[in-house]
Amino acid sequence: MKKVSGLFPSILCVVSLTACGPVADGQSSTPEAADTAAVEGSGQLSQSDIDRLAETLKVTYQVIANKAAECQAGGRSIGATSCYEAKITLHSDEPVTASGWEIYFSQPDPLAFVAPGALSIDHINGDLHVIRPGEEFETVTAQAPVSADLVVRGQVLSEAKLMPNWYVVADGLEARTIDSTRMQTDPETGLLVRPWIVDFPREESHYRKGPGDDTPLATSAFLHDANSIAAPVDNSSVAAAIIPSPASVQRRDGALDLAAGLTVSMDGVDRAAIDAALQRLALFGVAEAAGGVPVSVSVEPDLMGGTESYVLDIGPGAVAITAADDAGAAYALYSLASLVTLGETTVPQLRIEDSPRFGFRGMHIDLARNFHSLDMVLKVMDQMAAYKLNKLHLHLADDEGWRLEIPGLPELTDVGARRCHDPAEDDCLLMQLGSGPTGETEVDGYFSVADYSAILAAAKARHIEVIPSLDMPGHSRAAIKSMEARYRRFMEAGQPEQAREYLLTDFDDTTEYESIQFYTDNTLNVCMESTYHFIDTVITEIATIHEAAGVPLKRYHIGADETAGAWVESPVCQAVFEDPDNGIDDAGDLGGYFIERVANMVAAMDVIPGGWNDGMGHTDPDRMPETVQTNAWGVLPWGGATSAQQQANYGWEVILSIPDALYFDFPYEADPKEGGYYWAGRRVNTRKVFDFMPENLPVHAEFWKDPNEQPFTIDDTLQTDDNGVVTHAPLEEGVRFAGMQGQVWSETLPSDEMVLYMIFPRLLALAERAWHQAEWEVPYDYQGTVYSPQTSHFTSDMRAARDADWARFAAVLAEKELPKLDKAGIPYRIPTVGARLTEGRLLTNTIFPGLPVEMRSAAGEWQAVDGPVDVTGLGDGAIEVRARSADGSRAGRALTVGE
Numbered sequence: 001m002k003k004v005s006g007l008f009p010s011i012l013c014v015v016s017l018t019a020c021g022p023v024a025d026g027q028s029s030t031p032e033a034a035d036t037a038a039v040e041g042s043g044q045l046s047q048s049d050i051d052r053l054a055e056t057l058k059v060t061y062q063v064i065a066n067k068a069a070e071c072q073a074g075g076r077s078i079g080a081t082s083c084y085e086a087k088i089t090l091h092s093d094e095p096v097t098a099s100g101w102e103i104y105f106s107q108p109d110p111l112a113f114v115a116p117g118a119l120s121i122d123h124i125n126g127d128l129h130v131i132r133p134g135e136e137f138e139t140v141t142a143q144a145p146v147s148a149d150l151v152v153r154g155q156v157l158s159e160a161k162l163m164p165n166w167y168v169v170a171d172g173l174e175a176r177t178i179d180s181t182r183m184q185t186d187p188e189t190g191l192l193v194r195p196w197i198v199d200f201p202r203e204e205s206h207y208r209k210g211p212g213d214d215t216p217l218a219t220s221a222f223l224h225d226a227n228s229i230a231a232p233v234d235n236s237s238v239a240a241a242i243i244p245s246p247a248s249v250q251r252r253d254g255a256l257d258l259a260a261g262l263t264v265s266m267d268g269v270d271r272a273a274i275d276a277a278l279q280r281l282a283l284f285g286v287a288e289a290a291g292g293v294p295v296s297v298s299v300e301p302d303l304m305g306g307t308e309s310y311v312l313d314i315g316p317g318a319v320a321i322t323a324a325d326d327a328g329a330a331y332a333l334y335s336l337a338s339l340v341t342l343g344e345t346t347v348p349q350l351r352i353e354d355s356p357r358f359g360f361r362g363m364h365i366d367l368a369r370n371f372h373s374l375d376m377v378l379k380v381m382d383q384m385a386a387y388k389l390n391k392l393h394l395h396l397a398d399d400e401g402w403r404l405e406i407p408g409l410p411e412l413t414d415v416g417a418r419r420c421h422d423p424a425e426d427d428c429l430l431m432q433l434g435s436g437p438t439g440e441t442e443v444d445g446y447f448s449v450a451d452y453s454a455i456l457a458a459a460k461a462r463h464i465e466v467i468p469s470l471d472m473p474g475h476s477r478a479a480i481k482s483m484e485a486r487y488r489r490f491m492e493a494g495q496p497e498q499a500r501e502y503l504l505t506d507f508d509d510t511t512e513y514e515s516i517q518f519y520t521d522n523t524l525n526v527c528m529e530s531t532y533h534f535i536d537t538v539i540t541e542i543a544t545i546h547e548a549a550g551v552p553l554k555r556y557h558i559g560a561d562e563t564a565g566a567w568v569e570s571p572v573c574q575a576v577f578e579d580p581d582n583g584i585d586d587a588g589d590l591g592g593y594f595i596e597r598v599a600n601m602v603a604a605m606d607v608i609p610g611g612w613n614d615g616m617g618h619t620d621p622d623r624m625p626e627t628v629q630t631n632a633w634g635v636l637p638w639g640g641a642t643s644a645q646q647q648a649n650y651g652w653e654v655i656l657s658i659p660d661a662l663y664f665d666f667p668y669e670a671d672p673k674e675g676g677y678y679w680a681g682r683r684v685n686t687r688k689v690f691d692f693m694p695e696n697l698p699v700h701a702e703f704w705k706d707p708n709e710q711p712f713t714i715d716d717t718l719q720t721d722d723n724g725v726v727t728h729a730p731l732e733e734g735v736r737f738a739g740m741q742g743q744v745w746s747e748t749l750p751s752d753e754m755v756l757y758m759i760f761p762r763l764l765a766l767a768e769r770a771w772h773q774a775e776w777e778v779p780y781d782y783q784g785t786v787y788s789p790q791t792s793h794f795t796s797d798m799r800a801a802r803d804a805d806w807a808r809f810a811a812v813l814a815e816k817e818l819p820k821l822d823k824a825g826i827p828y829r830i831p832t833v834g835a836r837l838t839e840g841r842l843l844t845n846t847i848f849p850g851l852p853v854e855m856r857s858a859a860g861e862w863q864a865v866d867g868p869v870d871v872t873g874l875g876d877g878a879i880e881v882r883a884r885s886a887d888g889s890r891a892g893r894a895l896t897v898g899e
Contacts, residue, residue, distance in 0.1 A: 294319070
C-alpha cells in the first residue's frame with residue numbers, strides 16, 4: 001500500500017471493503033475507492049456464515065527458515081537485510097466456498113512477498129495485515145487446505161512474536177475472532193500457548209539469525225553447565241542475608257524470636273509512611289501485637305548516609321531503628337521483613353547501617369501497547385517498595401493506545417484506549433498486536449482519574465515517585481487518531497474552531513515515511529501550534545490530578561521518540577523553514593526543536609523533563625533546562641556507553657536503561673518457546689542483571705557478548721574525527737550516573753500474569769545493583785582505557801568474588817525470596833532445568849539451587865528428583881525435566897534431556 005500521511009482512512013476503506021465514516025476536512029476520497037467497494041462488496045455472506053467460519057476455520061502459521069541477508073522473493077532480491085520464510089494454511093471441517101470474506105491478523109514484521117495462489121495478503125499499517133481469497137481460490141476443506149507462501153521482512157526467533165486473535169469479516173457484517181487463533185493457557189505452568197503456531201524445530205534456522213550468530217540454544221545440557229556453581233554457600237549467610245544487600249552488616253551471636261509479634265513506637269515518623277512495610281511483616285507472620293517485641297522507630301535528619309538511610313539494630317530483646325527520613329524508616333522495616341524466613345519466627349541479631357547507591361532506582365511498565373490492570377500495577381509497587389525501588393515510570397501512550405483519562409479530551413480514551421475493527425477509526429484504533437476486533441478485551445482500556453489517583457496514593461505510601469510518560473512526537477498514533485476523531489465530531493457539529501483546537505495533523509502533508517514499527521501516520525506535526533496547546537493541556541491536567549492526590553508531579557517523561565523522514569512535505573513546516581528567525585533549515589532540525597520546546601514548557605511548570613537518550617541527543621544542551629533526565633538505552637556493543645557518557649558529561653541526570661541487561665521483556669534464555677522481543681538480547685536472565693556494573697559501562701566488553709554472541713571491544717579513550725570533533729569521551733572526573741531502571745515493554749505480553757512473569761525475579765537483581773555497590777565491581781577509569789576479552793581490568797579474583805556473591809544471592813532467592821513472591825501471588829518465572837546424562841545417571845540443577853525439580857520418562861508421571869538419579873532402567877524413551885515454584889504450586893516449562 002502507498003504510504004501517504006493524512007489519507008490513510010480513505011485508503012483503508014478500499015482494502016477493507018467496509019463503509020467508512022465522514023472524510024476529514026482537507027482529506028480526499030477517490031472515485032476509485034467508491035468503485036472498488038461497489039464492485040467487490042458482494043454481500044454473499046450472512047452474519048451466521050461469518051460466525052460459523054470463525055468457529056470452524058483452522059489456521060496454522062509455520063516459520064520455515066530465517067535468513068540473514070540476500071533475501072529472495074519471486075526470483076528477485078527484496079532489498080531487506082534479513083527476512084524469514086513462512087507458510088499460512090487454512091483448512092476447515094466444513095467446506096468454505098464463498099468469497100467476499102477477509103481475515104485480518106497482526107504480524108510485527110511487514111510482508112515482503114506472497115507467492116500467487118489461492119490467497120492474497122496485503123500489509124495495511126503497523127503490524128496489521130489482511131488475507132483475501134486469491135485468483136485461484138475455489139474452496140477450503142480439511143482434505144483440501146489452502147495456503148500462502150510468504151517472505152517477511154525481519155526475523156522471527158520466538159513464538160511470542162507471532163500474534164493471536166486473527167479475525168474474519170465481510171462487508172457490512174460484524175467481525176469475529178477465529179477460535180483456532182486464540183491464546184490458550186497451559187494448566188500446569190500458567191504459560192500462554194499458541195496452538196496455531198507450528199512448533200519451531202530446534203535447529204539453527206529457527207533460533208539463529210544466520211551466519212555470524214553463535215547464540216547457543218538453551219538446552220538442558222547448556223543450562224546444566226551454566227548453572228554449575230563452584231563455591232558452596234554457607235547456610236548462616238543465607239539466614240542473615242537481605243536483598244538488596246546493605247552497605248554494612250555487623251553480626252552478633254544469637255537470634256531474636258518474633259513469635260509474639262511487634263509493638264511499634266514512633267518518634268518523628270508518620271505512621272502512614274511505615275504502614276505498608278508493617279503489612280508485609282504481617283503477611284509473613286510477624287504482625288503488630290500487644291506485648292510483642294518492642295520496635296522503636298525514630299528519625300534523625302542528620303543521620304550519616306543522607307536521604308533514605310537507616311540503622312537497624314536487632315538485639316536480644318528489642319529492635320531499634322534510626323532513619324534519616326520516613327523512607328529510611330520504611331526501608332529498615334522492609335529489611336527486617338527480608339530477614340524473616342517463611343515458616344520461621346526468629347531473625348539473627350545484628351546491626352545494619354545502610355544507604356542507597358543511587359537516588360533513582362526505577363521500574364518502567366509499558367501499559368500503552370497492551371493495557372494491564374490497576375491490580376497488577378499495585379502488585380508491582382508492593383514488591384518495588386519491599387526491595388527499595390523508588391521510581392515507577394508508567395508508559396501511558398504510544399501508537400497502540402492512550403491509557404490515561406484526560407478531563408476535557410474524552411476522545412483520547414473513548415477512541416484511543418480501544419482497538420477494534422473500525423477502518424475509519426471513529427470509535428477505536430485499528431487492531432494491532434493481536435488485540436482482536438471487539439475493543440473489549442483485557443488489553444483494551446485505560447486508567448480513569450480515580451484509578452490513577454489510587455496509584456498515586458499507593459505510591460506515596462510506599463515512597464515511590466510516579467513518572468508518567470506519553471510518548472511524542474513519534475509513537476503518537478493513538479493521540480493523533482483520537483484528535484482526528486475529535487476534529488470530525490466538531491466539524492460535523494459546525495464548530496471548526498473547536499475542531500482545530502487540539503489537532504495534531506496537517507491534512508495537506510504528503511510526506512511518505514515509515515516508523516520502526518511500520519506505521520505511516522504515527523508522528524504528530526511539530527510545526528502546528530495546536531500540537532503544543534494539546535501537550536500543555538495534557539500535562540496541566542496530569543499535574544492537577546497529582547495535586548489533588550497530594551502528590552505533586554515532579555517528573556514528566558516526554559518520550560522524545562521521533563520518526564525519521566516525517567514533516568518533509570508539510571506546508572505548515574515549510575513555513576517554519578522559510579522563517580529565518582526560527583533557525584530551522586529542514587525537517588531534520590524539527591525533532592530537536594520539539595524536544596527543546598516541550599522540555600522548557602515542562603520545566604516552566606516546575607517539573608523535571610525526561611526522555612529517551614536518542615531523541616534527547618538531537619537537542620542543543622544549551623537550549624535545554626538546567627535539570628534534565630535522560631534514559632540511556634543504547635546497546636553497549638553498538639555505542640551505548642558513548643551516548644550515556646556524553647549526556648552525563650552535559651550534567652544531565654542519566655538513568656541507565658540499557659537493553660543488554662535491563663529490558664525485562666527480553667527472553668530469559670535463548671529458546672523459541674521463551675517470550676518477548678530479542679533485538680538486543682537473546683538471553684537476559686537474572687544472573688545477567690546481577691552481573692551488571694552500572695558505574696563502568698565499558699568493562700562489560702571483557703565478559704559479555706553482543707546480541708549475536710560475538711565478542712566486542714569498547715575503546716573508552718578520547719576519540720575525534722578528521723575534523724577534530726569529539727566522537728567519544730570518557731566520563732569527566734567525578735561525573736556519575738544518576739540511577740538505573742528496569743524496563744518491561746508489553747507488545748508480546750497480553751496478560752497481567754505474563755508481565756509479572758517477565759519482571760520477576762529479575763526485579764530483585766535490579767534492586768541489588770541499584771541499591772548496593774558490590775566490592776567486586778571494577779572502578780571506572782576516568783582517564784579512559786580499552787576493554788575487550790583480551791584485557792583484564794576485571795581480574796580473576798574479582799570474577800571469583802562475583803561468582804561467590806552470585807551463589808549467595810541465588811541461594812537467598814531460592815530459600816527466602818521466591819517463597820515470599822509465591823505468598824504475594826506473583827507468578828514469577830520458574831527456571832528451565834539444567835540436566836545431563838552421565839553413565840546412566842541423570843544430573844540436574846537450576847539457576848536457583850534448592851527449587852524442586854521433577855523428571856519423567858516417556859510421558860509418564862512426574863516424580864521428584866533429589867540428587868543424581870539412576871535412569872538405566874527407564875528404557876529408550878525421552879526424559880523430560882522441569883522445576884516447580886518454591887511453594888510447589890506451579891510447574892515450569894519442561895525440557896527434553898539430550899535435545
